[in-house]
Amino acid sequence: MVVTSNDYNLLRLILVLNETRQTVQAAKVLNVSQPTISVMLKKLREQFNDELFVRSKTQLEPTAKCLTLIAKLPDLLEQMEQLYLDKEQWNIADMSGELKLLLPSPLMAVIGAPLVGKLTKLAPKLTVECAHWGHDAVQLLERNPKAWGISYLPMDTNKVLYQRDLGYDKFMLIMRKQHPLVSNELTEVLKFPICLNTIPGYTEPSKAEMLMKKYALDGHINLRCSDMSMMLKLVQDSDYICVATEKFANVLDQRYRFEALPSELYKDTFRRSYALFTHQSNRHNPLTDWLEQEIISLMKS
Incomplete structure (x- = not known):
C-alpha cells in the first residue's frame, strides 16, 4: 500500500x-x-x-x-x-518557515540570545518565535510539532513529549556591586532579603528554599518570582540577594557582584538538571540534535 x-x-x-x-x-x-x-x-x-x-x-x-x-x-x-529525513543531506541553511523556542526566564538571556542568534544566522530563511516557559508550555509543545523547549527537571510531562537530558546548571548569589554583605556565610547572607526564581511546571520546591526550611530559616525568603528581569532590577536598586544561574556572570555588567552559595546550601543546591523537550515526532529530527549540541556547548562555555 x-x-x-x-x-x-x-x-x-x-x-x-x-x-x-x-x-x-x-x-x-x-x-x-x-x-x-x-x-x-x-x-x-x-x-x-x-x-x-x-x-x-x-x-x-x-x-x-x-x-x-x-x-x-x-x-x-x-x-x-x-522516510523523509536524511541526516547526511540535512543542511540547516535550507530551513525555512517558523519554529518556536521556549526557555525559562533565567536562561532567556544566557542561552536564548546566543542560541537564537546563531540559529537565525545559519538559517536566514527561518523565523524563530522565542517565549518564556510558562504554565502552558507542556500543552503548547504537545500541540505544536514545530516547537522545542528547555527547562529544569523534574518537569511534569507525558508520553507525547520527547525529552533529552542536557546536564545540569550551577547556581550562585547575585547582588549589587556596593552591597554591604561581608561574606557568604549563611548567617551573614540571611541578614538580607532573599529572592528565589521559580519555574512554571517545575515539580519540586526550590532546593535553596528546602535547605532554608531545614534550618528553620524560611522567614528570610522574601520573594519568589518567575521574571528574572524584575529580580535583577530589584537586586540593582536594593539590598536584595538573588539565587540564580552562574551563567549570569557572563552577561551582567559591573553593577552586579557575584558570590558562591553558603556552604550549607552548596551541598544540595548548587546544581539542577535541565532538559530539551519537543514533540515525539522530533525524536530523530536533525534540528533536535543540533539544538542539543549547541545548548550543551553554551552551558559549558
Missing part, C-alpha cells in the same frame, strides 16, 4: 484531535480551516468505519476503536517521518 501525504495528514489528525478535543483548536495546530478538519474527520470515519470522536458537552471524546489507534499511531507516524 502506498501512503500518500494526504493519508499521513489524516492519521495525524487523530492525534491532534485527541490532544485538543476541539476542531477549532485542531485547525489552528494543522494550519487549516475548520471546514477542512470536518472533511478530514469524515474521511477518517469512512476509512475506519467508526465515529472515532463523539461530542460530549463542549469537547470531543475518542471512541474505544479510536483509543486503540491512538496507542499505535505515534510510533507509526514517526517511522513514516523518518
Whole structure:
C-alpha cells in the first residue's frame, strides 16, 4: 500500500484531535480551516468505519476503536517521518518557515540570545518565535510539532513529549556591586532579603528554599518570582540577594557582584538538571540534535 501525504495528514489528525478535543483548536495546530478538519474527520470515519470522536458537552471524546489507534499511531507516524529525513543531506541553511523556542526566564538571556542568534544566522530563511516557559508550555509543545523547549527537571510531562537530558546548571548569589554583605556565610547572607526564581511546571520546591526550611530559616525568603528581569532590577536598586544561574556572570555588567552559595546550601543546591523537550515526532529530527549540541556547548562555555 502506498501512503500518500494526504493519508499521513489524516492519521495525524487523530492525534491532534485527541490532544485538543476541539476542531477549532485542531485547525489552528494543522494550519487549516475548520471546514477542512470536518472533511478530514469524515474521511477518517469512512476509512475506519467508526465515529472515532463523539461530542460530549463542549469537547470531543475518542471512541474505544479510536483509543486503540491512538496507542499505535505515534510510533507509526514517526517511522513514516523518518522516510523523509536524511541526516547526511540535512543542511540547516535550507530551513525555512517558523519554529518556536521556549526557555525559562533565567536562561532567556544566557542561552536564548546566543542560541537564537546563531540559529537565525545559519538559517536566514527561518523565523524563530522565542517565549518564556510558562504554565502552558507542556500543552503548547504537545500541540505544536514545530516547537522545542528547555527547562529544569523534574518537569511534569507525558508520553507525547520527547525529552533529552542536557546536564545540569550551577547556581550562585547575585547582588549589587556596593552591597554591604561581608561574606557568604549563611548567617551573614540571611541578614538580607532573599529572592528565589521559580519555574512554571517545575515539580519540586526550590532546593535553596528546602535547605532554608531545614534550618528553620524560611522567614528570610522574601520573594519568589518567575521574571528574572524584575529580580535583577530589584537586586540593582536594593539590598536584595538573588539565587540564580552562574551563567549570569557572563552577561551582567559591573553593577552586579557575584558570590558562591553558603556552604550549607552548596551541598544540595548548587546544581539542577535541565532538559530539551519537543514533540515525539522530533525524536530523530536533525534540528533536535543540533539544538542539543549547541545548548550543551553554551552551558559549558
